[in-house]
Amino acid sequence: MATTSDREALAGVKDEYRYGFSMPEEYVFKSRKGLDHEIVDQISDLKNEPDWMREFRHRSLDIFLSKPMPTWGADLSEIQFDDIYYYLKPTEKAGTTWDDMPDSMRNTFERLGIPEAERNFLAGVGAQYESEVVYHSLQEQWTKLGVIFLDTDSGLREHEDIFREYFGTIIPPSDNKFAALNSAVWSGGSFVYVPAGVTVNIPLQAYFRINAQNMGQFERTLIIVEEGANVHYVEGCTAPIYASDSLHSAVVEIIVKKNGRCRYSTIQNWSSNVYNLVTKRATAAEGATMEWVDANLGSKVTMKYPAVYMMGPRAHGEILSIAFAGEGQTLDAGGKVVHGAPDTSSKIISKSISKNGGRASYRGLLKVAKGATGSKSTVVCDALLLDDRSRSDTYPYIEIDEQDVQVGHEASVSKVNEEQIFYLMSRGLDEEAAATMIVSGFIEPMVKELPMEYAVEMNRLIQLQMEGSIG
Amino acid sequence: MTSELVIQNLHVTVNDGEKEVLKGVNLTIRQDEIHALMGPNGSGKSTLAYAIMGHPHYTVTEGDILLDGESVLEMEPNERARKGLFLAFQYPVAVPGVSMANFLRTAVSNVRGYTDQQPTSEDGRPGVIGSNLMPMRDFRRELLDKMDEYHVDRDFAKRYLNEGFSGGEKKRVEILQMAMLQPKIAIMDETDSGLDIDALRVVSDGVNKLAGTGLGILLITHYQRILEYVKPDYVHVFYNGRIVRSGGAEVAHELEARGYQSVREEFGEPELVTA
Ligand SMILES: Nc1ncnc2c1ncn2[C@@H]1O[C@H](COP(=O)(O)OP(=O)(O)OP(=O)(O)O)[C@@H](O)[C@H]1O
Ligand SMILES: [Mg+2]
Numbered sequence: 243m244a245t246t247s248d249r250e251a252l253a254g255v256k257d258e259y260r261y262g263f264s265m266p267e268e269y270v271f272k273s274r275k276g277l278d279h280e281i282v283d284q285i286s287d288l289k290n291e292p293d294w295m296r297e298f299r300h301r302s303l304d305i306f307l308s309k310p311m312p313t314w315g316a317d318l319s320e321i322q323f324d325d326i327y328y329y330l331k332p333t334e335k336a337g338t339t340w341d342d343m344p345d346s347m348r349n350t351f352e353r354l355g356i357p358e359a360e361r362n363f364l365a366g367v368g369a370q371y372e373s374e375v376v377y378h379s380l381q382e383q384w385t386k387l388g389v390i391f392l393d394t395d396s397g398l399r400e401h402e403d404i405f406r407e408y409f410g411t412i413i414p415p416s417d418n419k420f421a422a423l424n425s426a427v428w429s430g431g432s433f434v435y436v437p438a439g440v441t442v443n444i445p446l447q448a449y450f451r452i453n454a455q456n457m458g459q460f461e462r463t464l465i466i467v468e469e470g471a472n473v474h475y476v477e478g479c480t481a482p483i484y485a486s487d488s489l490h491s492a493v494v495e496i497i498v499k500k501n502g503r504c505r506y507s508t509i510q511n512w513s514s515n516v517y518n519l520v521t522k523r524a525t526a527a528e529g530a531t532m533e534w535v536d537a538n539l540g541s542k543v544t545m546k547y548p549a550v551y552m553m554g555p556r557a558h559g560e561i562l563s564i565a566f567a568g569e570g571q572t573l574d575a576g577g578k579v580v581h582g583a584p585d586t587s588s589k590i591i592s593k594s595i596s597k598n599g600g601r602a603s604y605r606g607l608l609k610v611a612k613g614a615t616g617s618k619s620t621v622v623c624d625a626l627l628l629d630d631r632s633r634s635d636t637y638p639y640i641e642i643d644e645q646d647v648q649v650g651h652e653a654s655v656s657k658v659n660e661e662q663i664f665y666l667m668s669r670g671l672d673e674e675a676a677a678t679m680i681v682s683g684f685i686e687p688m689v690k691e692l693p694m695e696y697a698v699e700m701n702r703l704i705q706l707q708m709e710g711s712i713g
Numbered sequence: 714m715t716s717e718l719v720i721q722n723l724h725v726t727v728n729d730g731e732k733e734v735l736k737g738v739n740l741t742i743r744q745d746e747i748h749a750l751m752g753p754n755g756s757g758k759s760t761l762a763y764a765i766m767g768h769p770h771y772t773v774t775e776g777d778i779l780l781d782g783e784s785v786l787e788m789e790p791n792e793r794a795r796k797g798l799f800l801a802f803q804y805p806v807a808v809p810g811v812s813m814a815n816f817l818r819t820a821v822s823n824v825r826g827y828t829d830q831q832p833t834s835e836d837g838r839p840g841v842i843g844s845n846l847m848p849m850r851d852f853r854r855e856l857l858d859k860m861d862e863y864h865v866d867r868d869f870a871k872r873y874l875n876e877g878f879s880g881g882e883k884k885r886v887e888i889l890q891m892a893m894l895q896p897k898i899a900i901m902d903e904t905d906s907g908l909d910i911d912a913l914r915v916v917s918d919g920v921n922k923l924a925g926t927g928l929g930i931l932l933i934t935h936y937q938r939i940l941e942y943v944k945p946d947y948v949h950v951f952y953n954g955r956i957v958r959s960g961g962a963e964v965a966h967e968l969e970a971r972g973y974q975s976v977r978e979e980f981g982e983p984e985l986v987t988a
Contacts, residue, residue, distance in 0.1 A: 345838070348838065349838050349839045352834045352838055352839055352840060352841065353832070353839050353840070353841060353842050354841070354842065355841035355842070355844075659806075660769070660770075661806050662806050662807075662808050664766075664768050664769065664790060664806075665802065665805070665806040665808070666808065666816075666820075667767075667789060667790035667791045667794070668766050668767075668790045668791070668793075668794055668799075668800050668802075669791075669794060669816070669820035669823075669824070669890065669894065670791050670794040670795055670820050670821075670823035670824035670894070671791055671819060671820060671823055672789065672791050672823075673789070673791075675819065675823070676791075679808065679811055679815075679816065679819065680808060680811070682810065682811065683808050683809050683810025683811035683873065683874075684809070684810055685810070686809075686810030686811070686873075687810065701843075702841070702842040702843060705842050705843070706842065
């Protein structure tokens with residue numbers, strides 16, 4: 243048993259975690275607050291971009307300014323667009339060391355068991371010998387195979403032809419207001435190109451891009467998987483992400499060509515001041531498979547619906563999403579699958595957990611276009627409520643323009659079951675540990691899809707989230 | 714010191730006090746003793762088991778439950794488990810997504826006190842979550858040994874707790890859990906029901922083995938059958954919320970021969986009491 247003083251000490255620590263961490267920051271350049279064409283020009287100048295990209299940014303800004311705020315989904319009315327810095331260029335030199343890190347942050351890393359290379363990256367500790375070596379040796383292997391894995395800015399600089407061919411084609415700026423915003427001010431993110439027939443057998447992890455900029459506010463990721471190629475990309479990690487600016491709006495575009503395969507796994511745990519509004523979309527050609535595994539914790543508001551457009555016969559799309567909403571948080575997550583060709587198949591599995599008055603919703607679109615005969619889709623969304631104050635809603639939109647299809651939809655909402663709690667408590671677990679175990683079991687079907695080390699961290703993260711949930 | 718569980722004049726209601734199910738139970742179980750408890754459906758046997766373990770739906774209105782002289786009534790179920798009480802459930806509950814191994818490691822770590830220490834890192838700050846559990850290798854070895862000993866297939870370590878287990882598999886796994894948690898006093902609620910003859914033997918062997926190592930057992934059963942393998946020191950007849958008859962093995966034989974008719978004649982039909 244933890245003594246009372248242990249509990250108090252831990253409770254204190256936990257409160258700090260909730261706000262994530264902040265590091266002393268040094269900038270080479272910081273734009274002024276607010277957004278207009280001048281800021282866009284500054285960004286383009288600093289990045290020394292080709293004219294087409296500059297024009298793309300300006301065009302996107304016009305679209306952003308002209309589009310109304312979405313009125314569906316979560317409440318976004320409190321976002322102060324004029325009060326945000328849209329571009330920060332971090333210093334080249336690493337100004338901090340592991341020892342400079344705030345205690346609360348070190349404690350969190352410790353408790354989640356985050357490996358050192360990753361910690362250093364997250365802490366912005368910069369060029370660390372070990373991880374550099376890992377990165378470079380992987381980089382060499384990839385280069386031999388013709389695989390490109392760079393931060394997006396370098397991608398544009400070094401591979402402009404490929405970049406230009408695909409950039410903005412899956413998610414045009416006109417797609418939605420936040421995609422337009424990202425298109426105007428994007429910076430950072432990953433650029434991945436996997437040539438035909440190549441299987442990358444180690445997951446590409448964003449944190450290996452150690453020389454690149456840290457996770458940005460307006461990241462932009464572009465992944466191209468050529469015919470018969472196969473890649474697993476992993477974004478994020480379990481550590482809480484502190485953001486001084488409260489708006490995070492990323493765009494991820496993925497192209498999976500014939501018989502190719504791509505899996506994109508995300509774990510994100512934002513501090514509770516963040517609006518996390520992300521557009522993620524992939525196209526899957528004939529026989530191709532696209533899988534999104536998307537776990538979202540924290541934030542003030544998250545709106546995220548990874549999409550798969552199945553454009554060729556027998557393409558397959560899969561979306562596994564987890565949302566965990568705590569006090570004062572709205573997580574509106576789900577997925578979109580569009581069947582645009584015959585014999586395509588898709589599966590959406592969504593698991594949401596709400597506690598302490600949090601609100602987690604599933605919002606999904608299933609569309610079967612005319613001519614997509616023989617298509618099959620299953621949607622399963624399960625919600626688990628930890629108390630009576632919390633809430634879960636389901637908004638499944640289904641548009642089917644073809645007769646010959648099979649569509650299944652199941653939804654369930656359950657409360658943590660008292661008999662399960664009693665059973666586990668009778669085996670020595672206290673109530674919180676029992677509830678935590680039930681929650682871990684609830685999301686296990688998705689967690690087991692994550693690479694081993696992330697799965698382990700994810701379970702620890704759930705324990706961290708569950709602390710103080712009971713009583 | 715031999716442990717003992719003393720149940721004194723125990724009255725228990727369910728449904729927020731609407732119904733009194735236990736109406737004054739008295740029973741003492743010491744380590745190394747096997748007590749069989751037999752009684753008709755609905756007489757309150759499981760209620761007694763739940764009340765001993767501290768199920769929140771069962772309210773003790775009178776009397777006491779003492780383990781080694783200390784009342785457990787104010788203790789949470791997990792504290793009771795740590796003090797050495799164990800309940801093998803009549804209907805074990807499934808917990809989807811939680812592997813047996815993970816569950817048992819957490820349970821054993823709690824009951825054996827590993828989790829009394831908060832995880833700490835080398836430099837004294839909070840350590841990795843879960844690093845205060847029983848070391849994985851020790852745990853695995855012990856679990857696999859016990860699985861072999863109690864004839865539970867090793868594959869069950871990876872399976873989700875009680876999910877999709879057959880009736881008999883659930884019961885065996887309850888015995889496995891009991892063997893891992895090493896309680897002082899165990900209540901086994903119809904652990905023999907639904908077992909085939911081999912499983913019955915495995916379960917009985919398990920009970921006998923554990924009973925010889927300082928475990929006191931309350932074996933709730935409907936059948937004479939298990940008593941051919943497990944020799945109880947005492948047999949109690951439970952009827953309408955109390956023990957109405959106690960004795961040796963002959964009590965069970967008598968019940969087997971005559972059913973509960975004589976008990977009914979002597980003590981009358983249970984009335985539905987609304988407190
Ligand atoms: N949670 C509950 N809510 C309402 N009634 C209950 C509850 N638990 C037990 N009871 C009632 O109390 C009585 C005793 O039930 P209990 O399960 O203890 O019987 P039992 O002796 O174990 O029966 P069986 O041999 O069928 O297992 C029954 O009438 C039952 O319906
Ligand atoms: Mg019963």
